[in-house]
Amino acid sequence: MKISLKLVLFSFFLFIIFSSTINSIALADGDTITIGVLVGDSHTRPFTRLNGTDNYLSSKMPEFTFNIVPLDFKSMQDGISSGEIDFVVVDPATYVTLEASNGISIIATMETVTYLPPDYVDQDATSFLGSVIFTKNDRGDIENLADTTGLSFLVVETPSKEGWWLAKREFTEHRIIPESDFGSIDFKKNPEEIVNPVLNGDYDVGILPSGVLERMYMKGQIDLDDLKVIHSQTYGDYPFLVSTRLYPGWVIAKSPQTSKSISERVSVSLLSMPFSTSSNSGIGDVAGWTVPQDYSPVVQCLRDINEGPFKDKIDLMATLERMKYFLLGILFLLIIAAVSVFYVNNLNSKLENEIIFKNEAEALLKRKHSIEKTMLNISSMFTYPGDVDMAIDMSLMEIGTLCGASRAYLFIFNEDNATMSNTHEWCSKGVETQKDELQDLPADTFPWWMSKLKNDEMINITDISLLPPEASAEKEILEMQDIRSVLVLPVFTEGNLIGFVGLDEVEGTRQWNSDDFDTLNMYSTLMAMVLKRRNMEKSLRESEQHLRRVLEGSNEGTWDVNLKEDYLIFNKRYADIIGYDEEEIGHNFEWMKQHIHPDDVDCAVSAIHNILSNTTNMGECEYRIRGKDGKYRWVSNKGKVVEYSENGEPLHIAGVLVDISERKEAEATLLAAKRTAEEASRTKSEFLANMSHELRTPLNSVIGFADILSEETFGSLNDKQQRYVGNISKSGRHLLSLINDILDLSKIEAGKMTLHPEKFEIGDSLDEVKSIISPLAHKKDIKLEINMVPDAITINADKGKFKQIIYNLLSNAIKFTDYEGSVTINVILQDKSVRVEVKDTGIGISKEDLERLFKAFTQIDSSSCRVYEGTGLGLVLVKNFVEQHHGKIWVESEFGSGSSFIFEIPVDLEASSPVFVPEADDRNVEGFVSEGARCSIVSRNKGIEYEMNDRSLVLVVEDDLKSQEILSFTLNDAGYDVRFANNGKEALELAKELHPFAITLDIMMPEMDGWDVLKNLKKEKGTEDIPVVIVSIMDERDLGVIWGAFDYFVKPIDREGLLASLERLKKLSSFEKVNVLVIDDEPSVLELMDSMLSTEGYNVIVASSGKEGIEKALTSSPDVLILDLMMPVIDGFDVIKELKKHPQTIDIPIIVCTAKDLEVHEKDELDKNVSFVMQKGIFKKQDFLSCIRNVEKLSAKAEKE
Structure with missing residues (x-):
């Protein structure tokens, strides 16, 4: 067997060497070397920038012809596999991918041109690249990578996607997932198509390889100042804008079949290629080649973003074709290994282990299922109301049986944790109960036990004999019960220890397992909820009993409505208040509705609606309800929602019903008394007003004629006559003072006396x-x-x-x-x-x-x-005024x-006193009251233009002949012509006919009073501008202000005051008006300024914005300009700057009237360009008018100089 194995290995190595030799010889015999350059569908720059490289290599290696061809990724991969491509020029990411899939090897790293303008680093070439992430320079909302989430991106889709992948790594490391966190990602083929869509705002962010922006800048296609680089990085003298780490650049690599000798010659030629030989026409073109760089950062980048070789699947057929000889040898070895006994035995052993694991898992699953089923059964025992104690006993039986324990139990502490009792217990067959012996045990006698429980620790004792010395008390009581092992867990509710649950083993020592721990832990949690609910139910029952006792003993009727069933329940007092027996009252709202007074039904229905829909969920109503005797009684009913469904819908409303009949009777009595008092007060006021008129009218004549006599207009008087006339005037004025005091007192008592702070x-x-x-x-x-x-x-x-x-x-x-x-x-x-x-x-x-x-x-x-x-009224008035x-x-x-x-x-009386306003709804409420004892009143006329002659005509409207005579004498003596009107109708006719210089008007006249005359004069087009001076017994200056009178005098006539008022009118009529331009964006301020200044004879021009103000200043040439600073678009500072540019507006005096708190530099700027600065809401009318007059004087003085 050993000899055979050696023979197989020797054959395999011979096969490998033979296949390599064949490939080398094949490459060496060729006379054409093909270099493939990675390009895209429309992006051919990687190919064109290598122009001239083939000629250079051919000159260095004349025995070969070099051919550079553009290829996409698929064609390049196929060419490498088929042996048609000898070398490839690719980006770093593609190189890593092809190295993994096709086994190419790097021979040199490309250097690219970095010609840059003088303001950049002076460097010729670089072999590194990165990616730049950019946006428009004015995008203040995009400062870093975190700001780009949700935005639209435009990315270059070159074959390599190096610009995108390098940037993607930066986003990923900042916890930004482009595919989900970006608003959108679009791709363009050409890198130079990325910039303009971003600058035009079509996209928020663009991503490009480094150097592209600089190349476009050099060509004059963009201005780099228009761009903002996001996540900008700086690396020594690297010359390009970059947002990512730097990575080694493009490579030239040899195919697996290219011989080592040829690749070495090509490598040496490229490394020695002079700079001038390359096509170095601009940034990014090939500047030359350098030794291979470390491409492990590129590998790590692609691994981090799951791209390149870490994402794409390798084509199985291409792999088989490329490695067919190698795989034949491997297949031979696999066949031998497949038939080996060792492999079969190994599989059998593995199968046996899997079967054992499966059985153990099934047993564990069965055990878990049993525990869950038991806990579910126990939980169901407490779901429905019932005997909780019985449910606890049954649950302990379930727990003890499941865990196989001798005893399961529950202990509960008293309220202060001073004692504990065994309240519930289960014992297995043959085990004696200990419950009766374990009642009211002092907790402090078991310090070790209590310390564990209070710290929420499990007590796991496998052998009682091994308890520590500090647990001697616990050991003693456990041994008395023949307990050998124990497992205990505390029970907490809302952070308070209320008891504990436990398991005992009496037949021998026991190792408690994880199932026992889990089961008891779930049970202790369940017991906490059960005991908490039981305590709450106990407290609720006690509260209900207490509340029931309180309600039954109170004088209020209580009610509760189940909205789902539309059913009303109530107590006996509720029935007593309504006037029916309990069984006679319907248990729904319709019955109540039928017995409520018809006029009060809407109130009751509205109260119910408020209870159900109001944000406070409360409602209250007072209404009358008819009792069994047919009589109505007043009740107050108040209720609120007391229970809601899970969806927030009201389920129950409850409330109280109170009998308020006695209160309503008292209110009716008080109301009647109030009306009686008000009627008496009104009668008194009318009497005082009538008496005032009847007394002051003759007094007016007495004092007036006495004053005329004292001036000796109709002849001289002797001393005695002068003394008598003086006594008449003095007595008349004393009587008039008395009448005035009485009127003041009546006003105070009627609440009509107002203050003007x-x-x-x-x-x-x-x-x-x-x-x-x-x-x-x-x-x-x-x-x-x-x-x-x-x-x-x-x-x-x-x-x-x-x-x-x-x-x-x-x-x-x-x-x-x-x-x-x-x-x-x-x-x-x-x-x-x-x-x-x-x-x-x-x-x-x-x-x-x-x-x-x-x-x-x-x-x-x-x-x-x-x-x-004296009358005793002076001090009374003093006290009331104070x-x-x-x-x-x-x-x-x-x-x-x-x-x-x-x-x-x-010191500071708030101006909160009510201002008296007449009840008439069509009278013009505008004007001002000046200082002093006499009130000067002005109308809103835009100017007074009368034909002035030597004797101006005054129309006197007065029904009292004596008053006519006094006024006639006073006015004629001062050089005025006088015509009389005895009533209001005649006054209106003569005013239209004569158009007098002024009108004096009495208020109290028959048929048409003076107020109606004044109102009609101001409404008519021909008489609206005639100044009206009121001369009346009635002291109602405020009404005169409101209805547009020029001045107001109270009889007896103040001759000097009247003549002075008419003289002031003369001056106003001949006054050359000053044009005032008011610029403010608040309509109310413009109206106030118009009213204030027009009444003083100024011609007012208003503008509601800075732009309109500048236009009107240029066209109307105002004498004074009043300006607000805080306006939208064009504020007051901008208006001042613009006006100072034009010769016709540069010298216009400016008064700034603003609510703005000025900074120091703002005050300095205003000091140079405006005349006065006033704060809104602080100055008074007279202060403001004085300011304008001072500006007029300064302007007039400047003109003279």
Whole structure:
């Protein structure tokens, strides 16, 4: 046998040597050497760049003719197999593939041209290549490989695909699977067809071999600055853009049948080929050849991405054809081995092992199936409600029988884990129970056992005698039960140890196996769920019992509806509230619906709908329901969803029903009382308004004529006459003040008194009041002082009301202070409030009189104060004004020692008081209220153009003849012509006919009141621009503002104020308007600016964007420009830059009005180009107008210079 084996091996080696010799001789005898170059269908560059190489080789080896032919991969593989191809020029990946499949061998590595512009590395050639991954330079969303998922890729499909495969390895190593993570992958034949689709945005990312981009750049086809390289890499002086590792480049390799001597001569010739011989016209062309490089990185790359020889199947027939002689020898050896006894025995042995393994697997599977079946049976015992204890006993029997144990049991700890008891036990036949002996055992007597259980460890004792010394207590009790081996697992619920389950063996020691462990582990988990559910059910039953006791003892009816069965259940109190016996009530909603009051059915249905569909799943309704006696009673019903299905559908709703009949009766009583009180208040208000009119109308005439007489217009008066006329005017004004106080008090009580907060200096207001009150103090030689800490205090409050508070307190102090006394005002700024004290040296107030100080129409009841006139309303108004400012006022005084009236109000009163708006729905709600005791009101007319003559015409609309006479005298004396209208209808006709310079208008007139007249004047085209000055007994300045009056005066007529207002009108009518361009993207801001500036006589031009603003600035030549900075597309900074470029707009004054928080550099830029910067929401109207006027002055001064 040994001799035969040696003979076979010797024959085999002879066969191998003989076949190699035949091949070598065949190659040596040929006079043509064929070199195949790998190309694609349309990609022939690898072939063309070798032009001239065949001639060079022929010159070096003249005895041969070299022929270079282009081949695709299949043709090249067939040519190698058939012996028609002697050498191949291929890319590295194809070389690795053909080396594995066809046995080719490398003889040289190609070097390629790297001519590059001066800004690249100066190098002539390289033998390495890589792949470049690129996108458009402006794709800020693509910075690294991770950003490319979901994007579209365009890849060059050369025969080798080296650009794609090298890049694919990088993606794969970054956990990106191109086939699933890319949005799409398309291929192009020509590498130069990849770039432009990516630059045009047709694809997101392109992949090319390194050097292609540089070659296209050199040809002027692309600009490299338009591209961004993703995952860019740098390798020493490698000159090309690259995103991957570098790999050795293209190779020339010999076929297996090419002789070694020829391949060596070709290799030497190529390595010595001069640079000039190659076709080196550009980047990527052959520059020469170098010694073979290490291609193991290429092998690793293809292995990592499962490409090349690691993916494609080898053609069996081609392999057989190529290796037929070799395989014949192998076949001979296989035949000998196949008939050997050793091989047969080996197969038999293997078969026996497989049968044994199969039997063991089947036994294991059967065992697992038995365990699963047992656990399934045990689980089913606890699926349905029933006796849990019995189910536990039966489950222990199943576990013990399955594991073949002597005993199976469950221990449960008490609530504090202080004791444990054997609650359930099963024993096999012949084994005594230990359950009764194992009750209420102290847990701390078994420290070793408890430590294991608390740490969630299994107790696996195969032999009790081997327990450690620290388990002596456990050993003792186990030996008492004749236990030899034990297996125990703890039972936890929500992280708390509640017990343990175990198996005992009493007949001998036992090795517990993995099946025992798994079975007991599953059972302990099941017991945890069972015991948890039992505890929850116990707690639920206790809660239900407690709740039932509470509900039965409460005064509320409870109900529950099963929506699936449409069935209502309720308690007895529910039936009592409705007024029926329990058995008389239907158990569905339809019965309830029939007994609900018809007017309340929709409410009840809506409540049910809210319960079922609302996000809070709650609903509530109050409705009337009819009882058995036919009477309706009020109930409140509230419910919510208490149970849902697995799909989220409501299954049960529950709620409570409460009898609210008594509450509803009380509410009805309160409502009736409220209506009675409101009616009484309305009647009082109407009475006060009527009395005010009836009293103030004659007072207007009395004071007016007295003032005319005092001016001696119709002749001089002697001293006595002057004194009498003065007394008439003084008494009239005193009476008018009293009436005004009463009206103010009625407004406060009716809640119609509103505040108009504004920022002002307290010192200025005190000086104004002091100038008015000083004459009263001088008459009694009273010293009047003001002290402030600090010297300047600014508050946000109603300035008019603040001055009225100070005036009333000062006049009161002067009134009750004797001659040569003193009155002092002390003002102190506190943390968030200001404290004002008015202190006098007067008669003081007794303790019993202090409580009556702030009561209306009440004076201190003593003979000493009866000499002082007054109504007692002043301090009442003061108290109400202070409280409206969220402040407080109090008095410190002793009889005979003077008094101190002290009040505190917040420094910053939020402007949250309700603004009174008329109920009319068609009146123009626009205008502004200025500072001061008198309210100046302006309309939104775009300009006032009247024919001015020496005597401007004023139309007086007044139904009272005495008031007509006073107004006529006042206006004629000032140089105005006057026409009268006795009613509203006549006023409208004369306004259209005469188109007067101005109209004075009374409000309270018969048939058509002044408001309707004003409304119609502003609606008519011919009269809308006529300024209207209201002169009325009614003090409703706010309405005048809203309805577009120019000014407002309260009778008696303020002659000087009226004439000043008309003079202001004259100035406005002759004013040369200033054009103001407002640029803002907020419509509300544009409307506000238009209203604010138009009323001051400015011509307003608006633009809602930066682009529109630039256009209007160039075409309308505004005098002033108001600009917002924060606008879309073209912001305020861009507008400024553009306007500064044009000669006609460069000098336009600019006021920036913005809500933007400016940075330092932004402030610096604005300081150079704008006149003023104002913050939106901070400045007031007067501040803004002052700013514009300052800009006008600066502009006018610049023009003069």
